[in-house]
Amino acid sequence: xxxVEQSPQSLHVQExxxxxxxxxxxSSNFYALHWYRWETAKxxxxxxxxxLNGDEKKKGRISATLNTKEGYSYLYIKGSQPEDSATYLCAxxxxxxxxxxxxxxxxxxxxxxx
Amino acid sequence: DSGVTxxxxxxxxxxxxxxxxxxxxxxxxxSVYWYQQSLDQGLxxxxxxxNGEERAKGNILERFSAQQFPDLHSxxxxxxxxxxxxxxxxxxxxxxxxxxxxxxxxxxxLTVT
Numbered sequence: 175x176x177x178v179e180q181s182p183q184s185l186h187v188q189e190x191x192x193x194x195x196x197x198x199x200x201s202s203n204f205y206a207l208h209w210y211r212w213e214t215a216k217x218x219x220x221x222x223x224x225x226l227n228g229d230e231k232k233k234g235r236i237s238a239t240l241n242t243k244e245g246y247s248y249l250y251i252k253g254s255q256p257e258d259s260a261t262y263l264c265a266x267x268x269x270x271x272x273x274x275x276x277x278x279x280x281x282x283x284x285x286x287x288x
Numbered sequence: 289d290s291g292v293t294x295x296x297x298x299x300x301x302x303x304x305x306x307x308x309x310x311x312x313x314x315x316x317x318x319s320v321y322w323y324q325q326s327l328d329q330g331l332x333x334x335x336x337x338x339n340g341e342e343r344a345k346g347n348i349l350e351r352f353s354a355q356q357f358p359d360l361h362s363x364x365x366x367x368x369x370x371x372x373x374x375x376x377x378x379x380x381x382x383x384x385x386x387x388x389x390x391x392x393x394x395x396x397x398l399t400v401t
Binding site: 208210216217222263265278 | 290329330331332333336344346378380388389390391392393394395
């Protein structure tokens, strides 16, 4: 069973604050790490797919970094807005064996107060 | 709108019954994935099909089965339903393999009474 941990479980910030959260995954047999954004009453929406150690990806005010050697990825949101309120999920895909399935973390619930 | 459609949106049925959930992937996507999300669980991967063939299996019960048809739409069949099967079932699609980003449908909420 693969262990994909996300922390914190939930987070409340004020509008304009910058924030970050963590996804931890097994450091061996890494293949890819996905980040998804999941708003209440909607379906998960892909943010990033990261495959290389040291990768850094950016989409607007949201960016992510990847450290495959130590098994973690950070998601950063700069200048949080109320519309950023959502659950942020990471999902890990190992190489070899069960090569085709993602294991999701339980997510970090972000609430941005206006 | 992700381009992935799922029907029905809601389903209420009794224990012991059988239901079929339907998913149409985005145009051009060959892979379809099924996930279950229960109240206190994260997204649990059930099964993946690629171009009509089963590619990977996750925590899918024997009472559940799926298939992908030649037109690439997929169906998830749930039989001998139990109260614990009540959940949100998502379908997702991707271009080919599961290292591609996945596009999720709106989900089917199943309630078993």
